[in-house]
Amino acid sequence: xxxxxxxxxxxxxxxxxxxxxxxxxxxxxxxxxxxxxxxxxxxxxxxxxxxxxxxxxxxxxxxxxxxxxxxxxxxxxxxxxxxxxxxxxxxxxxxxxxxxxxxxxxxxxxxxxxxxxxxxxxxxxxxxxxxxxxxxxxxxxxxxxxxxxxxxx
Numbered sequence: 393x394x395x396x397x398x399x400x401x402x403x404x405x406x407x408x409x410x411x412x413x414x415x416x417x418x419x420x421x422x423x424x425x426x427x428x429x430x431x432x433x434x435x436x437x438x439x440x441x442x443x444x445x446x447x448x449x450x451x452x453x454x455x456x457x458x459x460x461x462x463x464x465x466x467x468x469x470x471x472x473x474x475x476x477x478x479x480x481x482x483x484x485x486x487x488x489x490x491x492x493x494x495x496x497x498x499x500x501x502x503x504x505x506x507x508x509x510x511x512x513x514x515x516x517x518x519x520x521x522x523x524x525x526x527x528x529x530x531x532x533x534x535x536x537x538x539x540x541x542x543x544x545x
Contacts, residue, residue, distance in 0.1 A: 398493075400436055400486055411486050411493045418442040422481070422512040422526050422545075423519060433489035439545065441479050441509055441528070479509040481543070502541055507532040509541060 396413040422439035429435050458464055481498040502509060508531040514523050528541040 398438075398484070398486065400488065409486065409488050409491065411491070413484070413493060413495065416440075416442050416482075418482075420510060420512055423514050423523055425520050425522060427522070429487070433487055436486040436488065437522075438484045438486070439512075439526070440482055440484060441512060442482050443478065443480075478506050481509070481545075498543075498545065501543070502530060504532055509543075 394415060396416045398411045398413065400409045400411070401407070418440045420441065422441065424436065424438040427435050427437055480500065483496040483498065485494045485496070487493065509528045510531070511529040513527045514525065518524075524544060526543050526545055528543060529538060530541040531538045
């Protein structure tokens, strides 16, 4: 599987920091902010809903938006077996001083756990800074239902 590459560029200096991660797939970022860790090093924190089985053999067989095609919407077999839709919320931490990165997984506290959790939204006053809550649209393809999810990060 191909790695995921993330580049962080300083707006002030133009310096680019390159990071290589394992395979991942996601669409909409929850929030991103800069912080100092306990050693005084600069870190970029990016929270992201991602496909939970990023190492699955068939991850790239279908585009995430294939679900919006009418024949697929009417095909329960496609919805249940062909489309990878479990979500894991992940925090990607990029250390600009050491060039290292780490990934933390948040617990899946929603039900059913095999639903797609996407379209994150936070209070606009907290964009780019540490925050507590994120709202999501939750899609459960087993019953073709959806709802609003509030998640405490």
